[in-house]
Amino acid sequence: MLYTSDSIEQVVDCFASLPSIGRKTAQRMTYFLLKQDQEYIDNFSSSLQKLKKNVKLCSCCNNYTEVDPCPICTGKNRDKSTICVVEEPNDVMAIEKTGEYHGLYHVLHGLISPLNNVSPQDIKITELIARLGDISEVIFALNADIEGEITTQYISKLIKPLDIKITRLARGIPMSGELEFTDEATISRALSSRISI
Amino acid sequence: MLYTSDSIEQVVDCFASLPSIGRKTAQRMTYFLLKQDQEYIDNFSSSLQKLKKNVKLCSCCNNYTEVDPCPICTGKNRDKSTICVVEEPNDVMAIEKTGEYHGLYHVLHGLISPLNNVSPQDIKITELIARLGDISEVIFALNADIEGEITTQYISKLIKPLDIKITRLARGIPMSGELEFTDEATISRALSSRISI
DSSP, X not given: OOOSOHHHHHHHHHHHTSTTOOHHHHHHHHHHHHTSOHHHHHHHHHHHHHHXXXXXXXXXXXXXESSSSOHHHHOTTSXXXXXXXXXXXXXXXXXXXXXXXXXXXXXXXXXXXXXXXXXXXXXXXXXXXXXXXXXXXXXEOOOSSHHHHHHHHHHHHHHGGGOOEXXXXXXXXXXXXXXXXXXXXXXXXXXXXXXXX | OXXXXXXXXXXXXXXXXXXXXXXXXXXXXXXXXXXXXHHHHHHHHHHHHHHHHHOEEOTTTOOXXXXXXXXXXXXXXXXXXXXXXXXXXXXXXXXXXXXXXXXXXXXXXXXXXXXXTBOGGGTTHHHHHHTOTTOOEEEEOOOSXXXXXXXXXXXXXXXXXXXXXXXXXXXXXXXXXXXXXXXXHHHHHHHHTOOOO
């Protein structure tokens, strides 16, 4: 018998269902929890419940939020004329971390993917188009893969007639990336997008 | 602003407090949870609560269990004359997985460690000695480090007068371990413990 308790096995199952967590790590987490006090467990389980209860999508940008519209959409210091289009809420966080961007966001919640049967109607494109009234620039910050390219192209075509500046993140050698270990596709893109210094 | 929701931040904090989980992984887990249905969340949080409520230490072997004594201590097919001494409950699982051991266990819940101020009174040694009435062999399966050695030596000395066979796990080259990449201490131990074939 591997586990002498169903309760232990259930928690191991729960942790192991999370992304990138194998059963060994899930076991270690469970045994760690068993050594914590009741307060820790209560806090953990009530935080999980609150997550689902309190967090909803912002009716404007579709980012996760507890107040609607979200603090970024209503932020006094945000540039309301620029929208950065991202795939998922965690991409918003990745960009916010840089501290370099002060405009608004729009979360698509997916990318167009013919292979995975995700069509334009399945992601928040209509909602984006509806927001473009006072917008002067749309920045695409989608993954640099086929789905990201298709989605960028598709939405750009819809926006083109509206006379809005359309940009996307630069592609090239990552900072502190070594040329020797950079893949060919990235080097050729960096070469064709070279800038004068 | 990094998180647009306190509830998200709280769950990220909870996951990040688990062993070997950094904030990035904790974030990924939290965003994964947000995409799951209410049933998944309910199951997760109630499993956590049940863990602490249902799981206790077996009054006999000190392993985690829901029924006391635990299923191993009361198991009909277990050899009740052998006790395997381990540090933590997960060590029991590691040994059970082999399917090679059919005796009883005793979980010490720690190892003697002068450096970390863990003295013999802090771990379940008295409880072990009290169980040795009908025992014919005690197997030490503790970590192969200084704390493991000290603890094995300390308990062995206590058991010696009782005329019980005392053994410990063999040390040597791990299975499918390459000699070239095995550390010197392990090689010298394997050399001095060599067996005739």
